[in-house]
Each structure stands twice: as C-alpha cells, then as structure tokens.
Amino acid sequence: MGANMAENHPVGFRFVMQAKERGAKLIHIDPRFSRTSAMADLHVALRAGSDLILLGALINYVMSSEHWNRDPFFQEYLTHYTNAATLINPDFKDTEDLAGIFSGYDPEERKYDPEAWRYAGQQGKSSANQHHESQDAMARTEIVGQQDSIPEYDFTLQDPHCAFQIMKRHFARYTPEMVEQACGVPQAVFLQVAEAILTNSGRDRTTSFAYAVAWTQHSIGTQIISCCALLQLLLGNIGRPGGGILALRGHATIQGSTDIPTLYNLLPGYLPMPNATQQHGSLADYLEQERPQKGAWYTMPNYVVSLLKAYYGDAAIPANGFAYDLLPKISADYSFQPMLLMMKDGNLRGLFCMGQNPAVGGQNAVLARQALANLDWLVVRDIHEIETAAFWYDAPEVRRGDLRPQDIGTEIFLMPAALAAEKEGSYTNTERLIQWHDKAVEPRGDCRSESWFVYHLGKRLKQLYQGDTSPRGRQIEAVTWDYPTAGATQDPDLDMVVKEINGYTVADGKPIKNGTALKDDGSTACGCWLYSGIMTEDGHNRARNRKGDERASLGWGFSWPSNQRIMYNRASADPAGKPWSERKKWIWWDAEKEEWTGYDVPDFPEHKQPNYQPAPDAKGLDAIAGDAPFVNMADGRGWLFAASGLRDGPLPTHYEPVETPVSNLLYPGQLHSPTVKLFHRSDNPYHEMADPRFPYVITTYRLTEQYTAGGMSRWVPWLAELQPHGFIEISPELAAEHGITNGDWVTVWTLRGEAEALALVTERLQPLMIDGRTIHQVGMPWHFGFGGLAQGGIANDLSALVEDPNSLIHEAKAFTCNLRKGRIAGQSQGARPL
C-alpha cells in the first residue's frame, strides 16, 4: 500500500517473490495497476488520498471481529506491549465529540495544544512555556513522551477513558460502506482484504505492510503511517520477524541523510536543533527541555555533549557549555518548501545544490525555477548538466521567450561530481544497514567527491576568516577541520570521519565501543551517537563487513542501533520471554544464562528479567518494565494513542487532500486537516474542493527505468531508451471523453502551471465511483524535464507547496488537474526524433 515495490525496489521485491513461492499472499492497494499489481493476488484500486479511510476501516474490522476478540494472543500483545490499557486525561475530546477535530485546537493559530491529550495524571513539560512559532521543531520529550510517574492502567480495557476504548469509538465510523463510498473499493473486495490480513496475523503468522512516498506525500502522510502502525500493533505484527511496516526508501542513503541529517531541524542522531523560540538559551536549558526522564533517551546529554566535542574540539569546554552557543539556532520552518519561498522572496541569497534537481523535483517547479533565478549565486554539484544548472537558458519559460537569460542574475557554478566507485564512503539503506563502498578508480577530470568539496571549501573559509574574532569568525575558527588528506585528489581521510562519527575518547583518540561509552563530561567526542559501534575499538570499519548468512546476516555491514536488524525485537517473545511460536522465533529470554538471546542483537537491556517492574522514580532504561519492548518510549509501550508528538491529533483521522474532488464523507464539517501547512500566495494558488475547472485526480509516481528527477538516469543512454519520453497514464474511459488516443500529445494543467506529455491510454487506470459520482484519476511520472536524452513535461510544474504538519512533506500523490488533447501553444520543443 502506498508503494510500488516491484517497480521501484525490484531487488527488494525478490524477497516478496520468494515468499510468494512459499505461499504468501500479496495484496496491492494502489490507484494504478502497476507491475506490483501484476504480481499480486489481489489488486485493490482506490482513490488517491483515501488510504487512511481504508486503514481505519481495517482497524474497525479487526477490533469488532470475533476472531480477534477470541484469540488470546492479540489480547496479550495488546495489554502488555501497547498503551491500550493506559487511561487518558478524562477531559480529552475526540473527533467524535467535536465534529472532526480534537480538543485543544486553536483555530487562530491552526494548531493543537497537545496538553489536552495527555495520559491521565501526567503533566506535559514543555508545552506550558511554548512560544507560538515553535511548531517547527518537535521536542524529543514530545515524541517519546514525558512521564513523571507510572501511568494509570485498566487492563480489562473497559474504562471509557482507556486508549483502547477511545480508539474503538474513534474508528467506529470507518466502515466497509464508507470505504466503498469514499475510496471506491467495493465492500466485498474490502472484506476480502480485511479477512486476509486478520487471518494471516497471530502467534504463528505475521502480516507486513510496505509503504513508500505514496503514503508520506500527503497532507496527512504521517497519520496514514501511524494508522498502519496502529493496525499492526493491534494485530501483534510489530517487533516480530515477517511483520512490521517497511518504509521503502527511495535513495541510496536517504535513511542515512536523516540519521546523519542534512535537515534543518535535526542534529545527527535525531537530536533536535536548538530553537530560539524554545527555552534553548543554554545547554542546560536545552537539555532540561529535551531530555525525557524515562526510556532510552534519558542518556541524551551524553550524545549532545559528545557531538559538541566532535564539532568544536578544544573550544568546547564545560565552562562555555561545550561551545553550545556556537551552534546556530532555528526559529521557523526552513524546510525545502519554505526555502523555495525564501529564495523567491530574496531572503535566501546563495544556494548549494548537491545532487538534487529542484528545477524538476521541487514542488510547484515553476516557482522553484523562479526562486533559482532570484539567487545571487548557485553552486550545483552534479554529474550531468541537470535542469537546475541549465534553467537559465533551457527552461520551458525561457524557450517560450517569457524569460530571457539576460534577465537572470544568478551566478552559477556547475561543479562536476564524483560517483560511488570513484570515491569511498557509506550508504545507509532502507533497512538501516550501513554499507561501505570502495574507491575503485580516480574520478575523471575535475570530478570530485562532496567530501573533497566541503573539506577544501572549509579550509579556504577558515583561511578567509583567520583572525576574525567576531562570533562568526569564532564559529568557523572553532570547528575542528583537520582531517588528513591523501591521494592524487587530496581527498580527506574518511576513516577519520568515520571515527569521529563513531565517537572516540578525547584523551587518546581511540574509537569507543558503542553508544553506552559516551559521557556528558567532555571526555568523549561523537559525531552521531546512533552510529556508535560502527567502528570497532581497534579501528575496523564494520560497514565494510561482508559476511552474510541465511537469517539476520549480522556479519554483513552494520545496522544502527548496535547492529540490530529488527527494532523493538523484544516483542518477538511473549511477556514471559518465550518465543510466541517456533515459526516466528527471533529473540527470547535465556533463563539459564539470564540474558536475552536469539538470532538478532536484542533491542533490550541484555540482562533485564522479563518480570522486572521499575520503581516509580526510576530513570532512563531502568524505568522500562521487563515486558515493555518499546524502549525508546517513556512507558516502553507501543502507542495506540499518541499522547504527544504529533501535531495533528493523537489518533489518525481522515482528512481530504488539500485539492480534492469530493467532500470529507467522514467528517462533513472538516474537509482538510485542521493543521495542514498552507502557503497562500499568488504564485502558489490552490483549487477549491470539487472545483469544476479541475475535475480529475492526478497522482505522480516513479518508474523502474528512471530515477527521481532524472539526473542519474535520463542522461544515461541505456536507461533513457527504456522510458524515452514523459507520458501520462489515462484510462480509456477518460481518453474517450476527450477524444485522446494512445500516443497523442496531452496538456495537463493546474493553477500553478501546465505540462505536456504523451498519452498512454491504459486500462491500468480506472474511473472509480466515489459518493455516487464517477471520479477519473490520471497518473504522471515526475522524472521528466527539459534536459537529457529522455525528456518530457515536468509533473511538478503542476503540484503545489503544501506541508504535512509533522514531516513537512508535500502532497504530490493526490491533487487535482484538468487535461486536454494537444500541445501547449508556443512550446518550441519539438517532438523528439525517433
């Protein structure tokens, strides 16, 4: 669901095929019939943007099914491993009570105060003194929960204020009938899916969900995923082999880019960036605000101080709060989409673009190119002359003559980049596995790695700022930047970088064993605590390990944290520590040796007895009970009810996409997510609900043969020829309405822009009956642009800037458009010669 695994992760899909050969059933729930659907036992076509309704209905089905209520496995898992029995603040009001919104909503600010969602008897810490702008950085305490005492429980699950009962009431309106009406999925088909999932979960069997950006790229993306997590917790499918929710990530180290983030609101290892709108004035304040008292995150100060030591070296001493002040602070949303606006509005003057292609891949790409054209300078590092580097003479608006190069003042540096195999380094794949790639050859010509570029830029800047004692001079001065260089190209020695990421003791520079060795007194330095252990104490880089096996392959690469392969794997054993079943054995309690053991590294304190109960004032991991697998959470439980940490409500709730052809059938009074972040501007207009000018639902997607915005595929002849031109998939029914035949030019437009594509008329798309009306859906791959061998209209010229309030991700998987036969007038770009 929300993923097209066979097309976008073909090699990952081979495990699905192997499972199928052993009899597994594959269900593909997707608006389009894709190559994944072709391999599935069941393809369920639903309206793009309605996933949460179907998931909610599955939850409702499961909770009201006899099988689920009868099988003790589910009850045992639920009461021990989730917060189903936890009592919630009796003042909490659900969407059932408030017509589609939760209690605590501030319509002025369009945001919630999560104070209203707390566990009964608990106090939130940070919310009381929050500045209002603070919506952009979520405190760690919010995400894992801040609990001062042990929560109240009702293990009979009967109390109307327990999470379970609230949830049951919340999902009661997610019915098969509603699924048929709002998703366009016939009830019989839905029941088939529900029954298949339910019967395939339990002691002996597990069901797994795979999703990708077709879930994240929605204004309620985070909630869709939480909804699935909820379902999986109900079914006991988390922390067990063959279970879970698999986030199929799309880029070689997109996981690594969030672990060791180049994201504005995070420091390495998911530490929050200091925020000027929170009480983050000093290191002590910051830690006071961010550090949970219970759960694994209690040791957070060790991580922060070690990071500061790694960043600022000798300049970081206890007396100056380990140079905490030198770290810049954020105070608003500087994520990708607001950055485009900052550029367009002239607030952001210079941009580095390394291996990204916002001129094609950016939402509202017309605006993205205007933003690029308004910069003072732009450094593009890539392997091809991508659209982001060439927009000033080759963009559609320049080709049409609307804009001339002599009007664009951006100074552009296009720097040739080196690729894997021309440089060494590590990637973190979708399963958190870190693998090292060797340097096989020297890069060609002036091609250089990013580490070379950043390192030498840093050297030059340090030179330029030499002797500058202003804060900005001290900031660059203090950063430790003395990596040895080697080789013909003078690349920095990455072993030293890995050592810094892993962490070392300051005194002797030796790598530390793992994260538990980190200290908050400045005696250790560590660039990313999460990756601690990647280097052994004798300096061996475990990302280079290449010893696989039939099961967890612990000898292949290194997986954070501590080389665990399945997180929360304590849940693969029953509360007493015995495997739920022989077939699904993974981690269990060895009563003789008094330790957790199994096929994987246990994600649990090694010697903690299964029947351990914490003292009320216990801190950190000591506060986690022996039967509570979710060690990162303050109460050690999987949260059915998210008492904090989400900005749009404690329970998943369906809201329509920002652009939708239908009203919200579940909550008629509340069309969109009450907290969705919108950018109301003349250059980013939105369509009204059921706008007759834009009757069709459009969804964007990727193809096996191309890669993201095309920089790594559209220029490569072998890939370009496989999908040589941008196209749009249209059902025969819709094509007939417009007189479009296969291969015709089609122009698609929204209020943001227009794009042309060749029609691929196919039954793989189908009109759906939604609320008694026929709704047509079209699909357009977003790979194509005006450069390279394989060209085509830019799908993102159509999309809008919208943000999911939690992840700040846009909504390109469901919006509305219109289309007609023919080409855009004045487009000089001819049909490509065949």
Place this chain on the structure above:
Amino acid sequence: MDISYKRQWETRGSRRRAVPAEAPTSYYNLPVIHKAHWGWLVIIYFFLGGISAGSYVIATVADLFGGPDARRIRQVGRYLALGALLPSPVLLILDLGRPERFYRMLRVLKLRSPMSVGTWGLTIFGGFCGLSALIQTAEDGLFGSFTLPRRFLLALPSKPIGVLGTLFGFLVGGYTGVLLAATAVPLWAKNYLLLGPLFLTSAMSTASAAIVLVLVSIRSTSHRTLKRLERLDLIAIVLELVLLLAAKANLGPIIARPLQVGKLARVYRWGVLGAGITLPLTLLSVTMLWRKAPARLLGALSSLLVLVGGLLLRYVMVEAGHASADDPQATFAFARKP
C-alpha cells in the same frame, strides 16, 4: 478451473499500428521475424544471374542440337552469359555488410545453405561462362587467325565444357528461388517447392527473350532461328504462369496478402502477370498464328516485355517477401498448423 484466470486472447492495438480486424492475436502488430535487407542490388542480381544462366543453357543446347542455323544463338548466348554474369559478383559483394570480407563466403561449403551452394555454383559457373566465351571469341577470330591462344582454345572440348557448365547454369538459375524458400519468410517458405522452378523458368524465358532482342537488334539472323527461340520463350512463359498461379493458390489468403492488396499487388497483377506474361503470350501467339504479322517487331516487343516482366517478378517476389515478413499474421498462419 477458476473463471477469473481465463483470458481474452486479444491485445488492444495502438493508434500507430492498427491491428487488422481479423487478427485474433498480435503483439501491437509488430513483426514476428526479421525481414532480409535485400534491395535492388539483389533484385538485379537475381535478374541478371537468371539471364546469364538461361543464356548459357540455351547456347549449349543450341550448340548440341541446334544445327548450323543455331550458330548465332550459341554465339549470342555465350557472350550474353558472360556479359550478364560479370556484374553479378559486384552486385553481391556490394550488398554485403562488410564487402571487404566477401572471400569468407568461400571459407566453407555448406550443402544445406543455398547461399553457400549458390556462391560456389556461381563461382564455378563464372569459370565456365568465361571459358565458353573465350572459345567463342576464338571461333569468332578475335584472337587473330593463327595465334597460340586461338589454337589452344579451339582445341578445348567445347561441347563437354558446355554440358558441364549447363549443370551449373541450372544451379545458378534455380538456387535463388531455393535461397528465398529456405527462410522463415512465410511467403517464400510456404512455396518452397515452387520458387526454384519458378526462378529457373523465368531465367529461361528472360534469357531467350534477351537473346531474341540482341539478335533482332543486330539484324543478323534468320526468321526461323528467331522462331525457335520464341517457341522456347512461349513454353517458358506458359510454365511460369502455371507456377505463379499455383504458388499464389498455395499461399492462402493471409500469407498472400502482399500480392492481393497494395502497390505490390498492382505491380504483380499488371506488371508481372499482365505485361510480363499475358501480353507477350498474346503477341507470340499472334506471330505464330498470323503469318503476316510483323514478326520481328512483335518478337522484339514481346521479348522486351518478358524482360521487364522477369525483372518485376523478382522485384515483386523479394518485396512481397519483406512485406510478408513484416506481417505477424502471415508468420502466425505459417507457423501454426490447423
């Protein structure tokens, strides 16, 4: 059997390649097999090679059985055999993808490859053509009266040489048809028994027509000699017609499509059957039956028509083969037994 697994054997065609209405199944109407790349070089070679082979055969037969009246036929036949053959290797070599590697053809002799057999046949036949033409030149006194080469050439047994050469002449005249037949191209392969005879017959008809044309134009032969050649022409054309009609009937409606609709069909109908066969047949019959007819003129005209028809026949057969290779339905019909 679960009903949901039952399939409709049909594919929706795209706009660019409409699937013919009668097609039960096709993959976007794309060809199943690849067609040969042969064009005019090969068509002209087929034509000239046929004339050469036929001329040699006629010259030999005239030499052996024709008596003194047929001296002219023998003479023109031998020269024509060589003359028509000379461009052939050039045409064939130019047709190769790598002309400089032409000699690789003589690396092996493969009895099941008509091209290999034909190449060897052509090479040997070339020798016979040359030899017979040399003997002819010696007879014609082009080497002077008492020179050594002349004496040597006249001493050669020209009749046995002619007989041997004729065997290779038949091979060269006929293998081209077998060459086409031994492919996966439906229109050719379906008629594998008839293409060799057809090409050989056409070789004879075009050769005799060519000799007639030469004789008429040099105005040096008797009416009776011409009559003999025209008789041969007549027999060959009639046989050709029979073979063509049989071949067409054997193809069946789907494979014969290139010969039934479109430009090729028009060339086939009006050019090959009409101008190349029916018209000369009429003209020749006229001269045979109506003694007052301007025999030389009509003979020359019909010969010209036969030659044009022979060239068109090869053009149509080659091109129709290409069209048939491009037609998936033809391949399916050919490769699907009832």
Place this chain on the structure above:
Amino acid sequence: MKIFNQLKDHIGLVPNPISDKTRQIHARINDASMSISVCPYCAVGCSQLVYTKDGKIIDIEGNYESPINGGTLCPKGAATWGLLHSPTRITTVKYRAPYSDHWEERSLDWAMERIAQRVKQTRDAHYEERDEHGMTVNRTLAIGHFGGATLDNEENYLIKKLFTAGLGIVAVENQARI
C-alpha cells in the same frame, strides 16, 4: 588426415569451423582487479562488484555474497557502468556569470576560491548574532543547501558540520524531506 578433418569441418551439412579469435575468448574480468561498492540508486542497498583494469572500470555487476541482492541488480543498478561513463557527463567546471547567456570553462581552483569568497560575502552581509528577543542565534538565513540523498553519510556529516556548526547556515535540507 589433418587436411581431411579440416575439410570435413568446412564442407558438409553443419560445419563448425571455429576461428582462432573464438578459441581465445574469455570474460574480460578474468584478470581484472575488483572492489566492492554499493549501488548508488535506490535504498535497497545492493552490493556491487566493480572490476577495474589499468585504472579504468570495465564492468560493474551484482555481488553474489550479498544477503540483499545475491548477485542480482535492477536495470538502474545494471546501468551503473553507463552512469559512470555517461557520454554527457561533465568533467570540468562550468561557470555562468550573472546575466550571461553562455557557459564559461573555469579551473577548479578558481571556482573553489570564488565560491569561498561568495559564501563569505553573503554570510557577512546576513549574519545574525542575536534574534529580536536577544537570544544568541549565531546564524545566517541567506545561504541554503539542498542535498541529494545519494550523498555518502560521511559527506552529509561534513556538510552539516561545516555549514551548520561552522558557518551557521540553518537552511540545510535534503531530498530526504521530499
């Protein structure tokens, strides 16, 4: 006898005359050196073997030993050699001056120095030491960074370290967001 055998090979029904070149055929990676890499495309993390000879990559294929891909690759992974040797790949620095209508070739050194200067200019002009409430922020909002999610972890680490910790650039974003 030898001649007879040769004739037999060359004449008859299905002869098999094998050329000398064919006799000597072997895989070109036989005598190549090998390094281990990871596919730069999606996040499945397929292990690749990179074969090099004379400082050039001659072949890239899947690694049998990987528990992830077991030797297999998808079309993109299989095209990695083509990516590295893409005919339109840029190997020199291209510079476009403001309002110019053409690219200029520049040396790497020149570009590095120029970029450093531009960073310093922009940073100096738009540096905030304190925000309006007087809190120390030590940042500049005028420079930003978009990163692709195929940059190595170590590269990301260095980017974040230099840009954020060293230069106070907060608008550092990555494809991972979108």
Place this chain on the structure above:
Amino acid sequence: MSATIPLIDKTMVGQHGARPGAMGFLTDTTLCIGCKACEVACKQWNQLPMDNFGFTGHSYDNTGDLAAATWRHVVFVEQISDSTGQRATAMAPFQSNWLMMSDVCKHCVNAGCLEACPTGAIIRTEFDTVVIQQDICNGCGYCIPACPYGVPELSATDHQAHKCTLCYDRLDSGLEPACAKACPTDSIQFGPVTALMEHAQTRVADLQSRGVDSAYIYGDRAIGGTGGIDGNNAFFILTAEPEVYNLPAYPELPQDKVGRAFLTTFGAALALGVAAVVALRG
C-alpha cells in the same frame, strides 16, 4: 497439460533434443516483474549501444524488438480487464493480467541462422549454444530471414549480424550470463538444459496445481521447438498463447526444405532442358 493451449502432440511435452553438456536459459514469465534489468545488464556486459530510441505507446515496451544491439527484450501485454470490461481484482498467483516476458535468442538445437550462414561465422559452441563469430561474419544478412523467431539483425554501425551469445565469453570463464545473473526475481534461470527442463516441468505442474491452468513450456518439441528445430536451449514458461508474446507457435527449420526444394528445381531444370532441346532443335 493446459486446456488453453492446444498442443499438436502432447507426448512431446518436455521433450528436447539438446546435446550432452547443453547450457541454456529458462525464462519463467510467471516470475517476471518487467524491470528490464536483463536488457540493461546485457547491454552493459556486451557494451551494446542505445538503439530504437522513441516512445511507442505499447504499454511499457519502448524496446520493441530483439535487435543487433538489443539481445534481451521485455514484452509487455496488458490484459487488465475480463471479457465484460471489468478490471481484475482477484488474480492468479504470480504474474497475471499484465504479461511481461523477457525474450531472447532461443539457441535452437538445430538453428536456422547457423545452417544458413554461408561463411561458417555462426558456430555451435561446446555449450550447445549458437554464436556469431564477429571476426568472420561478412554481413551477408542471410541468417536474418532464416531465423523463425526474428532474433539476429544486421547492425547499422558495423553492418554485421549480431545476436545473443549466451555470454559465451562468460561461460568460457565459468561465469553466469549477465541477464540471468542480474534478474532480481530469478525469472531468468541459467543452467544445464536437462536440469532446467526438469525444473520447468515441476514448476508448470506447481503452477497448475495453484490454479494457473494456462501455464506451459514453450521451446520443447511440442511447441516452439518444432518443425525440425528439435527444441530450444533457451525456453520459456508462458501463460498465454505464444502469439500473445509475438512468438510463433510451431516454427519450422527452414533448411529442412532445402533438399526438396533443390529436387523440384532439378526437375524443372530437366523439363526446361527438354523444352529447350525441343524448341531449338535444328
């Protein structure tokens, strides 16, 4: 066997004429996800250039055909809806309704191209595969129409005939062919033909027991390797009629006709000789 595919002679199912030591491909379309890794891996190993650039509108098949620089070609056939026009929901296990098949040279037991080749450039290797020796081929082009499956083609760049070599250079060094190695779902399997054929029969039986009644082997003596071809060393498991994948159902070895064709030609020669004697007699 299946009720769907009418076979001429059911006793021939699984029968194959491969010689001892024969190596080949089994392409199991029921496992194919249409990713085209085989196409690219082949081009990568054999360093073949891009060709046939253009959007076809034929589903996701922009390759079109096997060609001089395309030795693997994935066929895409959309059969999404049932006879009533209803889109499929519940489907057969494994690939269904959107058929994808990676086509390749069949490496026939008796190969038309090999027998046609007048230069002896095309050889049968010790692995019973059929390979065009590029140092010999002179581009006569006769193998092209001689192949009943439309495999070899003359290259527009070097004007020689090219086709899949079953990675002869790799086999010679003990490596698996590039396409089979790359295939993520093991739709393309490489191995000894006898073992593959056994596996194929087991697999077809398994598929049929799971309800895929239309599964069958293409490339044995019953279908695909018929008419004197005596089996293909590269064979397939298909679930629809061969024509759906653009394959001939009962192809024939063209050279089996040569003897008889020469015989009739010889007859015609006799007849024409007699006619000539009759007509020219003095």
